Each structure stands twice: as C-alpha cells, then as structure tokens.
Amino acid sequence: MKLKVLVADKFPDKYIQQMKDLDLEVIYNPKLGEKDLPEAAKDVDIVVVRSTIVNEEAINYSKKLNLIIRAGSGVNNINIAAANKKGIYVTNCPGMNAVAVAELAIGLMISLDRFIPDNVSDFNKGVWNKDKYSKGKGLKGKTLGLIGVGNIGKEVAKRANAFEMNVYGKDITRIEGVQIKDFSEMDQLLPLCDIVTIHLPATPQTKGLFNKQMFSYMKDGAYLVNTSRHDVVVEDDLLEAIKEKNIRYACDVFKGEPEGKSGEVSSKLQNNPNIYVTHHIGASTEQAQDAVAEETINIIKKFVHSGVIEHWVNRAKITDAHYQLVVKHYDKPGVLASVLDVIRSGQINIEEIENIIFEGGIAACCTMKLQSAATADMLKQISENANVISVSHVEI
Numbered sequence: 001m002k003l004k005v006l007v008a009d010k011f012p013d014k015y016i017q018q019m020k021d022l023d024l025e026v027i028y029n030p031k032l033g034e035k036d037l038p039e040a041a042k043d044v045d046i047v048v049v050r051s052t053i054v055n056e057e058a059i060n061y062s063k064k065l066n067l068i069i070r071a072g073s074g075v076n077n078i079n080i081a082a083a084n085k086k087g088i089y090v091t092n093c094p095g096m097n098a099v100a101v102a103e104l105a106i107g108l109m110i111s112l113d114r115f116i117p118d119n120v121s122d123f124n125k126g127v128w129n130k131d132k133y134s135k136g137k138g139l140k141g142k143t144l145g146l147i148g149v150g151n152i153g154k155e156v157a158k159r160a161n162a163f164e165m166n167v168y169g170k171d172i173t174r175i176e177g178v179q180i181k182d183f184s185e186m187d188q189l190l191p192l193c194d195i196v197t198i199h200l201p202a203t204p205q206t207k208g209l210f211n212k213q214m215f216s217y218m219k220d221g222a223y224l225v226n227t228s229r230h231d232v233v234v235e236d237d238l239l240e241a242i243k244e245k246n247i248r249y250a251c252d253v254f255k256g257e258p259e260g261k262s263g264e265v266s267s268k269l270q271n272n273p274n275i276y277v278t279h280h281i282g283a284s285t286e287q288a289q290d291a292v293a294e295e296t297i298n299i300i301k302k303f304v305h306s307g308v309i310e311h312w313v314n315r316a317k318i319t320d321a322h323y324q325l326v327v328k329h330y331d332k333p334g335v336l337a338s339v340l341d342v343i344r345s346g347q348i349n350i351e352e353i354e355n356i357i358f359e360g361g362i363a364a365c366c367t368m369k370l371q372s373a374a375t376a377d378m379l380k381q382i383s384e385n386a387n388v389i390s391v392s393h394v395e396i
C-alpha cells in the first residue's frame with residue numbers, strides 16, 4: 001500500500017509532482033486550516049505544512065500519522081508536545097529560506113530609513129513631499145545589532161557588511177546540544193545600536209524578550225526590525241517606546257496574524273506612522289520556496305527509503321541515560337535477544353540502542369544507552385554467550 005502524504009499548505013506544483021514520482025499517494029490541499037486538519041490528516045502517514053496549525057486534536061485524531069514536515073523554519077505552529085506523546089517525528093527545513101528572510105529584513109531597514117511605504121502612499125494620493133522624505137540617515141556606518149545569529153542572522157550580517165554597517169551579534173549559546181538563551185548583555189549591546197534586527201525562534205525563553213526594559217536600553221529614534229515571531233516583542237511596550245523614544249518599527253509578524261492566505265486583518269500596530277507591517281512574506285520568494293520544497297522532498301525520500309529522519313526537531317536532546325554498554329557480537333539470530341534478556345532481568349531501561357554491522361556481515365556492534373548500571377554479574381552473563389565477541393560498559 002502506498003504511503004499517503006497530505007500537503008496542507010501552498011507548495012510549488014513541480015515539487016508536488018516530484019512527491020508523486022516517489023510512488024506516494026499525494027493529497028494537495030493548500031486551503032486547509034487548523035480546523036479542517038484533524039479530519040483531513042486522519043488517514044495519512046505524512047503531513048507537510050507551512051504555517052497551517054497542527055494542533056493537539058489533529059495529532060491525537062490521526063490514526064497513522066508518522067511524520068510532520070514543517071516546510072520552513074519555525075515549528076511553533078506544530079504541537080510538538082502532542083507529537084512527542086504519540087512518537088510522531090517532527091522535522092523542518094532549517095536555513096532553506098534564510099536568504100529570503102534576510103533580504104526582507106534589509107528591505108525593511110531601508111524602508112524605515114527612507115520612508116519608502118509613505119513615499120509611495122503619498123504619491124498615490126497625489127501628494128508630493130520631497131521635503132518630508134529627504135531625511136534618511138543612510139545605512140553606511142550605522143551600527144546594527146543582530147539578536148540571534150543563526151542561519152538568518154548570518155545572512156543578514158553578510159548583507160549588512162556589504163552596506164558597510166558595523167555589525168554586532170548576540171547569539172544563542174549552544175552547550176552540549178542544549179540551547180541556552182543568554183540575553184544578559186543586552187544592556188550593553190542595545191545602547192550601541194542604530195538598528196536592531198531580531199532573528200530568534202519562538203520559545204519560552206524568547207517570549208516577551210523585547211519588553212519595557214529592553215526598549216529602555218535602545219537609543220532614541222533607533223529602528224527595530226522583526227522578521228522572526230511576534231511574541232518576541234511585547235506590542236504594548238513597543239507602542240509606549242514609540243511614543244517615548246520615537247522608536248521606528250518594521251515587522252513581518254504581529255499578534256493575531258491570520259492563519260489563511262487572504263482575508264481581513266486587525267492589529268494594534270495598524271495606522272501608526274512609526275510602524276510598517278508586511279504580510280508574513282519573509283520566506284515567500286520563489287527562490288526560498290523552491291529551496292524549502294527541495295529539502296522537503298529530500299526529507300521524504302530519506303524517510304521512505306532509509307528510515308533516516310533528517311532535521312528531526314523532537315528527538316530528545318538529553319536522555320536519562322547514564323551508562324553505555326557496547327556489545328560486539330556475531331551477527332546471528334537470537335544473540336541480541338539474549339543480551340536484551342539479561343538487561344531485562346536487571347530491570348534496566350534502555351534509553352537508546354543501535355546495532356551496526358561490519359562489512360562482510362559477520363560481526364556487528366550493538367551500542368545501548370542505559371538508565372542505570374549493569375551489574376558485574378550481568379556483564380559476565382552477556383560475555384558468556386559464545387556469539388558475543390566483547391563487552392564494554394562505561395559511565396557517561
């Protein structure tokens with residue numbers, strides 16, 4: 001039986017065809033939204049989404065959902081906690097739309113500096129105002145603060161360098177696979193910046209980062225650009241900072257953003273002369289959508305053909321494993337079962353296990369990460385199996 005893939009968002013036709021060519025049954029319905037997804041995803045194996053919300057109901061209601069692919073970067077539209085409980089893989093396409101988002105961020109900086117949207121709007125109203133709009137400061141020589149120096153931040157930095165700006169970055173520190181959001185030095189960075197641009201994921205640590213306190217560190221008249229996620233900025237505090245410090249803000253994301261591709265919109269950020277808002281189009285260039293679609297096909301291919309989960313975001317970063325047991329053995333039926341029997345007899349939980357075969361298919365190596373230590377007696381029992389070559393057990 002063919003695997004069923006539901007593409008519940010806009011996706012280039014050429015790549016829908018490539019999916020079909022992988023011998024998959026493909027259902028393409030770009031109009032689906034959060035409410036219809038539970039029914040639509042009920043019988044599929046793979047769901048591909050952009051910003052369509054995959055909520056707990058969609059996950060729990062699904063009978064055989066195995067993989068959710070976010071055809072983009074941020075995974076905050078997917079209920080990962082629910083996917084974790086059902087063992088459903090969640091993956092994304094990191095970096096594939098980074099250039100497009102960086103291009104928009106630079107565009108917004110120039111828009112703020114040269115009042116481009118107001119120029120256009122006045123012209124269309126029949127108003128000529130060269131005097132009013134001739135007050136751009138220019139980007140050259142200005143200090144830019146990148147908040148988040150991941151795939152997108154790096155692309156912004158390259159472009160800002162080409163504009164001869166002084167670029168500072170506040171990165172997210174990664175320690176042993178864990179992301180530590182350390183924003184402790186913002187009081188030193190923000191006062192230096194003429195322009196600040198945010199490139200952070202939506203996480204509990206980044207939520208509300210740009211609050212009253214952060215705005216108090218910013219220069220009067222500084223520009224703030226946000227092409228990341230709306231909840232990194234406290235909109236009420238932003239509106240106050242605009243009044244008090246004449247901060248100018250341009251963003252691609254805002255609270256209450258509609259899920260669909262067209263319709264009505266209502267936001268606190270409307271009709272403020274210091275604010276420009278675009279329609280969450282950061283990733284929506286042909287170049288970026290092709291790159292994301294190609295990566296999506298690549299993820300599906302690997303998943304279907306070799307079981308490899310590329311860009312797996314909900315794999316545990318830290319497990320409860322404290323010991324590693326490596327058993328080299330002859331690749332024969334029942335050997336591993338006998339090893340596992342010994343481990344079971346000790347009531348030890350195996351957190352991770354991998355069995356790899358040496359070339360020629362005679363010997364194999366099984367690596368297990370154990371929650372608690374195997375006893376000397378258990379190790380002896382495992383070694384006594386005539387098909388076991390060697391056993392090593394270390395604390396990790």
Ligand code: 3PG
Pocket residue numbers: 050051052071072073074075097280281282283284
């Ligand atoms: C992302 O996280 O990749 C961007 O926010 C793009 O979202 P979109 O695919 O819904 O345009």
